[in-house]
Amino acid sequence: MNFGFTEEQEMLRAEVRKFLDSKAPLEEVRKIMESEEGYSPKLWDEMAQLGWLGLLVPEEFGGVGLTWVDLTVLLEETGRSLYPSPLLACTLAVIALCENGTAEQQQRWLPGLADGSRILSVALQEADDRLSPDGTQTTGRREGEKLILRGEKHFVPFATAAHHFVVSFRNSEQPDDVSLAVIDRNADGVEVADTRSIDTTKRFGVLTLSDVAVPEDCVLGESTPASWPAIARLFDHAAAAVTAEAVGAAEGGHALIVEYAKQRMQFGSLIGRYQGVKHPLAEMYVDIESIKSLLYYAAWCLDESPEEAPLYVSMAKAYASDAFTRIGIDGIELHGALGYTWEYDAQLYLKRSKWVKSAYGGSDHHYDRVADLGGF
């Protein structure tokens, strides 16, 4: 038994850290987040060259063929830097393709994801925001060799940057009869609108599909199409990915306050000496440690023990949603008025915590799932 990272994983962490510290410190992140694209195509290419965009892509399709645990390391570090990029979107597309695509479909899309030339996002949610089979109301109607998609997708990560979308749709009125297809951003009837996020390092959008004709060979799995369990697994990966970014970001935000508490003098003493300051900081440490433990086990389950994954992903995401919310709020409060300013970075972590709590199910959703899966 070994519940820790390997040397290779620690090396990966150190490399990512070094890269982001030099290329994307927070002043750079602020520039990127306010740019038109919302990410840096130049750094995206550099990350591709380092192999990080193809971490999960099998070697035969130009990737490195590593595991979700490895990816968790990468996401923790991009989270720590609040690094704006379509990494989450592309990662979920990779999972959708790896787990459901035919060899031909994998060959068509994975190499472009690994080398950074193509950005694929996932469009799984709709206006009523339900993470259940009936949350997919977009319809797929057969017309000869084509599938005609009609509906509206919401909360699509980095929608405006994407070349393709993995879209969930409904085949019939049967509750569980849903599938996934890859559509082209430039296909007739596809419209993409930007929605602004509180967390400006994150982008998402609305995808409107007005009778979009999709060739049959774009339905993932083709003759044995992906169905609800595949989408549920995508949601699990999504929640795990958000939690990994949450761990890094929470640690980053925590470190900022701890440093401040070691420098700021009031009433003739460092404020870090006062228990009103040091105790919340200790509580945050307890929470971050605990999210890590839940998350790492959940990540391992996604790789090695799929039947356990839903429970532990939900535990990790639920705990992280509540804990990071507190860390975001306390982070502002403990800095006093300084924390309230645009210029100081505490606000960036607070905003990230708002994104984390809402992305792919908040604590209520995930605690409900813990209760259901725990059989009570």
Added chain:
Amino acid sequence: MDFNLTEEQQAFRDEVRRFLDENLPPEEERDEMFQLKWGKLVREKRWVGFSWPKEVGGGGGDIMEQAILKEEMANRRAPPLGTCIMGLAWVGPAIIQYGTQDQKGRFIEDILDAKYQWCTGYSEPDIGSDLASLQCKGVREGDHFVVNGQKTWTSLAQWAKWMILLVRTKANTEKKHDGITCLLVEMDSPGITVAPIQNMSKQPFFAEVFFDDVKVPVANLLGKEGQGWQITIGALANERSGISEVTGLLRELDLLKELARNSQLGGRPALEDARVRRRIAEYETRVAAMRFNGLRYLTKQIRGEPLGSETSVNKLHTAHIEKYTAEFALELQGSYGAIAPGRNHPIDHGRWQKEALGWCTAVIGGGTPNIQKNIIAERILGLPHD
């Protein structure tokens, strides 16, 4: 990351499972006779003091096997391995690490066999969280120490045969921690008076202990003079390691779910209410976090890295769960929540009421939550001392 067990570890796990299949009846059938038999059986298996060296009578198991044993016991909600509470938790480990051959011979087997209980003489009337300021005095006179002073909040004092005691043997040392010495004291020594204190449930669970010229042979000095603080820190860290606490908490959650299933809220079982379900799910998540924290710390130990103050993390989780699960149980009971515990209480003879008034031992003993937070803030985060 790898949660697979080696072949030997699997074989050991299977052995534990087989043992439990054969020897552990369902909870409702576990009467006093069973408790006696269980104690004898697990002792014969050398599962009491499982990780202690074989030379002193322990099981000689490695920490990984110990974790397997604890997890299997936890999964089946088995009773504890051994009943000499403080002896197993910290007196034994301290004697094994710092004791003389003679001390190991005299005490370890007795702890494993639960021949008698130990108590712990740390707190004093004016000294609680700031333990290193303790004043109870020990003066070396020839082949013994003479102890004068008072201890308080000493759990089990009136039943214990031995005490692990901290005294000040040197005053005005540069660091107050340096003048502290650890002694093993027989409770029927002349000069010791025990005055029980009732806890809030009117049970005489702890006591004041007075020392009036009590002679303690030098043979009962643990470690060296002035080493008492170091021994205590090690011993208390041992108390905080956390994996074994998960067992008790899992059982607590089983009972809480049972209560929620049998309680009504708005005309249906409370366990169907969203808020109730989420609250219990939160506790379950916390206990799972404790379990995985424990496994991460275990991995550190296996890699040979020392465990530091991070064990306070699980201690804080335990405190949270102990305090709030019982509160929640009373809430589920509605008006019955306020009925005094006892035979006549219509719900489980008032076991939750007892819990709601009895969590203090687990939460306050070994360092209050505020002390745990200080430990984390100062030793891990590097914030300045109070």
